Amino acid sequence: MTMPIEPILIDLPRRAGLVILAAAFIVASALVANAGPGRAGDGAGSAFGPVLVKEGRSQRQCESDPQRVFVRHVYGTACIAYFTTRGHERKSSAVVFMDGDSTPEAFADAAGRRRTRQAMEKILQNLADQQQVRIVMLYRLGLDGSSGNHAERRRPFELHAMQAAIDELKGRLRFEDVVLAGQSGGATLAASMLTLGRADVTCAALGSGAYALGALVHASLAEGTRAAVSRRAIDAIIHDPSRHIAGIPTDRRRTVFVIGDRRDGTTPFAQQRRFAEALNDAGHHAELVAVRATGEEKHGTAGYALRAAALCARRAPAAEIVAELSDISDRIVAAAEPTQPVVSASAGASASVRSSGAPGSARAPLSRQP
Numbered sequence: 001m002t003m004p005i006e007p008i009l010i011d012l013p014r015r016a017g018l019v020i021l022a023a024a025f026i027v028a029s030a031l032v033a034n035a036g037p038g039r040a041g042d043g044a045g046s047a048f049g050p051v052l053v054k055e056g057r058s059q060r061q062c063e064s065d066p067q068r069v070f071v072r073h074v075y076g077t078a079c080i081a082y083f084t085t086r087g088h089e090r091k092s093s094a095v096v097f098m099d100g101d102s103t104p105e106a107f108a109d110a111a112g113r114r115r116t117r118q119a120m121e122k123i124l125q126n127l128a129d130q131q132q133v134r135i136v137m138l139y140r141l142g143l144d145g146s147s148g149n150h151a152e153r154r155r156p157f158e159l160h161a162m163q164a165a166i167d168e169l170k171g172r173l174r175f176e177d178v179v180l181a182g183q184s185g186g187a188t189l190a191a192s193m194l195t196l197g198r199a200d201v202t203c204a205a206l207g208s209g210a211y212a213l214g215a216l217v218h219a220s221l222a223e224g225t226r227a228a229v230s231r232r233a234i235d236a237i238i239h240d241p242s243r244h245i246a247g248i249p250t251d252r253r254r255t256v257f258v259i260g261d262r263r264d265g266t267t268p269f270a271q272q273r274r275f276a277e278a279l280n281d282a283g284h285h286a287e288l289v290a291v292r293a294t295g296e297e298k299h300g301t302a303g304y305a306l307r308a309a310a311l312c313a314r315r316a317p318a319a320e321i322v323a324e325l326s327d328i329s330d331r332i333v334a335a336a337e338p339t340q341p342v343v344s345a346s347a348g349a350s351a352s353v354r355s356s357g358a359p360g361s362a363r364a365p366l367s368r369q370p
Contacts, residue, residue: 047104048151055079056147071164078161081145083137085128093177094134095309100184131310180204181309183302195244203312207301211275214240255318256286261293291329
């Protein structure tokens with residue numbers, strides 16, 4: 001029996017937020033099409049669609065653009081676009097950043113996305129220059145020059161494609177150690193990469209991520225459809241980092257910064273707290289950092305995550321990084337009342353980038369001199 005789509009989109013509790021709405025739709029689409037991990041669902045009702053299909057299958061066509069890398073992984077092949085800052089090419093480590101999900105409206109606005117991308121790349125270059133580090137931004141599945149269908153994000157295909165892209169770029173760009181950074185869905189991807197056993201991650205800065213993703217999706221689907229939905233079916237479609245903490249290599253030198261706002265209306269802070277506690281219980285070093293996020297949902301923490309990652313790449317002590325993020329948050333609270341963002345483009349950094357530059361936007365944490 002097929003699972004109805006519309007009740008999932010209409011009846012979800014508001015507190016579930018945009019992330020759970022999107023994830024539930026992804027799961028529902030895949031269940032409708034009986035698709036396994038890495039196979040496309042039918043995408044019914046989604047504004048997203050497959051892009052750069054030929055590039056995703058051909059290394060020659062993909063890498064005709066020097067800012068793309070062709071990858072092979074357990075679920076297939078993909079063409080992943082990336083941006084890398086100029087300078088500090090001899091550094092042995094690089095910050096690798098992944099942004100949050102796009103919205104259908106932002107996806108449809110090609111010119112707007114291009115402006116947002118250019119603004120974000122300028123911000124990353126400024127941060128790299130200030131902190132004397134190298135930053136690589138990976139563009140998510142189906143966005144900004146990467147192949148695929150963004151409706152199929154958060155599934156194992158995207159996770160393994162991004163994982164493979166980092167492996168390829170380490171050779172191409174000649175760096176060894178990885179400092180992971182992510183906002184929202186990008187933070188979930190970064191956390192998931194840790195659980196796949198990456199031993200080259202010296203630090204991770206995770207902003208506003210969803211970590212017990214399976215439990216949230218399961219509850220939301222059950223509420224939206226009033227039908228029994230198997231956790232096994234959900235776990236076959238998404239990767240839930242909270243269920244795979246045992247896969248993270250133990251390294252007491254590595255710190256994982258779990259960053260969020262207690263008022264976050266998109267991803268629950270309580271879940272972020274539990275994830276940090278679970279990491280520490282498993283013998284890792286995690287720091288939970290409560291900050292003042294941006295946006296109506298109090299979800300924008302990209303600036304904090306990038307700042308923490310840059311300091312990590314400079315081997316700053318964890319206590320110093322926590323103090324720095326707390327200081328930035330305090331200054332935002334004390335600043336004049338911020339103006340509202342012009343466009344809330346996505347659940348990621350782009351919403352902050354497209355603001356008017358008010359305190360609390362991505363510009364505020366990134367513009368502070370070291």
